[in-house]
Amino acid sequence: MAGEPVVAVCGKGGVGKTTLAALLARLLRDDGRRRVLVVDADPAVGLGMALRIFPARTVNDVRKEIISAVREHAADQVDLAASVDYKMMEILEEDGNLAFLSVGRPEEEGCYCQLNTLLREAIESLSSHFDLTLIDAEAGVEQVNRRVMRSVSHLLLVSDTTTKGLRVAESIREVAEEAVEYRKLGLILNRVRDPAEAQKAGTKTALPLLGAIPEDDTVREFDASACSFLEMPPCPALEATRELLLESGFLSP
Numbered sequence: 392m393a394g395e396p397v398v399a400v401c402g403k404g405g406v407g408k409t410t411l412a413a414l415l416a417r418l419l420r421d422d423g424r425r426r427v428l429v430v431d432a433d434p435a436v437g438l439g440m441a442l443r444i445f446p447a448r449t450v451n452d453v454r455k456e457i458i459s460a461v462r463e464h465a466a467d468q469v470d471l472a473a474s475v476d477y478k479m480m481e482i483l484e485e486d487g488n489l490a491f492l493s494v495g496r497p498e499e500e501g502c503y504c505q506l507n508t509l510l511r512e513a514i515e516s517l518s519s520h521f522d523l524t525l526i527d528a529e530a531g532v533e534q535v536n537r538r539v540m541r542s543v544s545h546l547l548l549v550s551d552t553t554t555k556g557l558r559v560a561e562s563i564r565e566v567a568e569e570a571v572e573y574r575k576l577g578l579i580l581n582r583v584r585d586p587a588e589a590q591k592a593g594t595k596t597a598l599p600l601l602g603a604i605p606e607d608d609t610v611r612e613f614d615a616s617a618c619s620f621l622e623m624p625p626c627p628a629l630e631a632t633r634e635l636l637l638e639s640g641f642l643s644p
């Protein structure tokens with residue numbers, strides 16, 4: 392059964408995943424027709440910073456609450472399972488047609504596995520209440536490998552035009568063949584300086600190329616300032632993202 396789109400933005404570290412996710416969030420906010428669940432799945436904080444949305448509580452806070460409830464025998468397992476859905480709804484930060492979920496960051500290394508499991512459950516249960524879900528993933532293959540992205544229907548692989556970026560995108564696709572139930576997948580080249588550069592990079596990979604986002608000073612300035620991408624003025628990167636959505640048909644069924 393084809394449910395509502397669950398879009399994840401994945402790729403190598405630093406290639407522009409958060410930038411693309413923020414531009415998409417901005418366009419979906421402007422369009423206003425869909426209720427969108429926006430997920431910052433990066434414990435290093437990505438999309439929250441770009442959109443200047445800082446939820447009071449995170450998925451990691453819910454994880455800690457569950458652990459203390461179990462320790463204090465304050466809840467039996469059945470109650471707990473039912474309350475996870477409710478707790479996830481409760482921690483959403485609403486802003487117009489966007490509802491924002493942040494994964495947060497555990498204090499200790501050993502908690503990432505639990506956190507990823509809870510994040511997967513949160514994405515799977517919450518996304519059914521929204522018209523579209525948009526996820527800014529952690530860099531690399533880990534969250535895909537750990538099946539956090541299992542229910543993702545549309546996988547956007549971002550890369551710069553370097554061979555290294557393209558190879559990471561390809562390895563994410565390989566892992567996704569087993570670990571993600573995706574319906575569509577495509578490559579987006581970012582920080583492209585001229586069309587010839589994009590064309591050349593496109594020939595270095597078998598990934599289906601959806602489009603290219605130009606190198607854009609407005610993006611860099613916004614990143615350096617305390618401004619939200621939701622307030623960004625029209626600029627080439629935003630226009631390219633709009634075209635990509637309209638022309639690629641990526642989000643059409």
Ligand SMILES: Nc1ncnc2c1ncn2[C@@H]1O[C@H](COP(=O)(O)OP(=O)(O)OP(=O)(O)O)[C@@H](O)[C@H]1O
Pocket residue numbers: 402403404405406407408409410411433437529530581582583604605606607608610611614615628
């Ligand atoms: N099209 C662009 N034009 C100019 N600068 C860009 C563009 N895309 C990204 N950048 C800049 O590149 C840097 C990395 O971008 P971004 O944070 O989106 O990458 P990321 O893939 O999310 O990184 P991480 O793996 O750390 O989460 C930022 O400083 C951002 O402003």
Ligand SMILES: [Mg+2]
Pocket residue numbers: 408409410433436437438527
């Ligand atoms: Mg990021």
